[in-house]
Amino acid sequence: GENVEQHPSTLSVQEGDSAVIKCTYSDSASNYFPWYKQELGKRPQLIIDIRSNVGEKKDQRIAVTLNKTAKHFSLHITETQPEDSAVYFCAATFYTGTASKLTFGTGTRLQVTL
Amino acid sequence: DAGITQSPRHKVTETGTPVTLRCHQTENHRYMYWYRQDPGHGLRLIHYSYGVKDTDKGEVSDGYSVSRSKTEDFLLTLESATSSQTSVYFCAISDPLPSDGTDTQYFGPGTRLTVL
Numbered sequence: 001g002e003n004v005e006q007h008p009s010t011l012s013v014q015e016g017d018s019a020v021i022k023c024t025y026s027d028s029a030s031n032y033f034p035w036y037k038q039e040l041g042k043r044p045q046l047i048i049d050i051r052s053n054v055g056e057k058k059d060q061r062i063a064v065t066l067n068k069t070a071k072h073f074s075l076h077i078t079e080t081q082p083e084d085s086a087v088y089f090c091a092a093t094f095y096t097g098t099a100s101k102l103t104f105g106t107g108t109r110l111q112v113t114l
Numbered sequence: 115d116a117g118i119t120q121s122p123r124h125k126v127t128e129t130g131t132p133v134t135l136r137c138h139q140t141e142n143h144r145y146m147y148w149y150r151q152d153p154g155h156g157l158r159l160i161h162y163s164y165g166v167k168d169t170d171k172g173e174v175s176d177g178y179s180v181s182r183s184k185t186e187d188f189l190l191t192l193e194s195a196t197s198s199q200t201s202v203y204f205c206a207i208s209d210p211l212p213s214d215g216t217d218t219q220y221f222g223p224g225t226r227l228t229v230l
Contacts, residue, residue, distance in 0.1 A: 043221040100208070
């Protein structure tokens with residue numbers, strides 16, 4: 001099955017700085033890579049995703065890059081704000097023939113300090 | 115948020131008792147999933163359903179069973195709860211794209227289960 005590794009497990013940045021979270025995956029058949037943000041006590045919320053036919057995608061202050069050859073993808077947050085503080089999860093999808101199954105990384109706790 | 119509800123939202127039970135968690139959706143999505151979330155493990159798939167009465171196991175299915183008799187409802191049952199099943203349980207729904215099978219999963223609000 002798929003294995004997703006995520007680093008770092010914790011990240012502290014000052015407000016206005018950039019944050020980068022990296023993930024690697026094992027199954028070369030994976031073709032969809034979403035990122036979720038989870039605030040304390042809340043559900044995971046999709047913030048951005050990328051498909052395997054695209055190398056980069058941006059949405060305002062958030063961007064995701066994908067390197068299929070190296071099997072890694074990264075989340076970039078620029079001009080961080082206190083409300084960006086949360087746990088971020090990467091995931092990779094592989095299709096079983098009946099369903100697409102997401103495998104999640106173990107999460108990165110991002111703390112944005114004033 | 116997508117139209118997904120979970121019930122109950124919190125439950126405390128004793129070892130050995132049966133427990134059923136319910137996930138209800140109003141989006142008419144074909145796929146439904148049950149995950150558990152534990153510190154240091156992220157979200158792990160327990161079971162999923164790709165249609166009414168069509169279910170399959172995930173990576174941590176031991177001790178759990180599921181049923182889906184209607185599109186909108188997906189039930190997770192712990193036949194005899196153990197302390198190791200203390201966790202936060204999330205339901206998710208999705209509708210894969212016909213073009214490439216990729217899908218975006220949307221999560222319910224979660225159920226916090228404590229087994230004493």
